[in-house]
Amino acid sequence: MRSSRFDPVADDYDAGRPSYPDEFFEAIEDVTGPLAGQLVLDGGAGTGIATRQLTARGARVAGYDIAERMLRRARARSPELSFVLADGNMLAFRDGCADLACFAQSWHWLDQDGACREVARVLRPGGHWAAWWNHAAADGEEWFTAYQGAKESACPLYRRSQANTDGSLAAITRSGLFEPGISIIVPWTRTVAAQDWITDERSKSYVNAVRPAERERLLTEVARIVGERFPGGQMTVPYCTQAWIARRR
């Protein structure tokens, strides 16, 4: 089993990351039909954020991930749900068993062509693949530009262009196994305490990859930027959740 860059940040991830808006799942259901009763494989389930939300809509969900500590957090929070240690590039699920194979903030971590073949194998004909991401979308706001700049300077693995997920359908389209994919974008507003924003920053793999002293300098700088813009300590930040969805032929 390969290792995950997320295990070292599992606690901060569990404490700091936002969930996805209800309107987003409603938009997904407009494409997939009601999630209630669907068998969903939640790839790169991590601490189980999407697993819990899909389950709340009545789906039967199996979450899987390569990160043991992330899954430990998921199981601790939701012991009634099913989480297995598995690599999305080589799945131990039966052919044609799933109605939906989804990847919440995780598709970009997989070997796209191999993962795509596995998804196509485990989906029933007419089932759906979906990959989605949450993004802060405060482009043009002065504090956000400063915040992005601070991260780009300190984190060699970070570029603000990473928020662009337009290439997500490439392997799916290349495979010839899916109908043409579509994109859904749901804008929303995240209300979050500034200290939780910092916890969220700590949970990012590219922030954790920076040497500890530089990481603390960056987080102090981010806290300063955020504190100037939101002096009351409560942030309201425009967000969007973007999904890419394709139907198995």
Ligand SMILES: C[S@@+](CC[C@H](N)C(=O)[O-])C[C@H]1O[C@@H](n2cnc3c(N)ncnc32)[C@H](O)[C@@H]1O
């Ligand atoms: C950004 S986290 C997303 C977690 C969760 N889905 C969410 O919505 O917050 C990405 C997750 O993908 C997992 N991951 C990376 N490569 C993987 C692979 N080959 N197979 C399964 N999971 C993988 C990581 O371990 C990590 O937990």
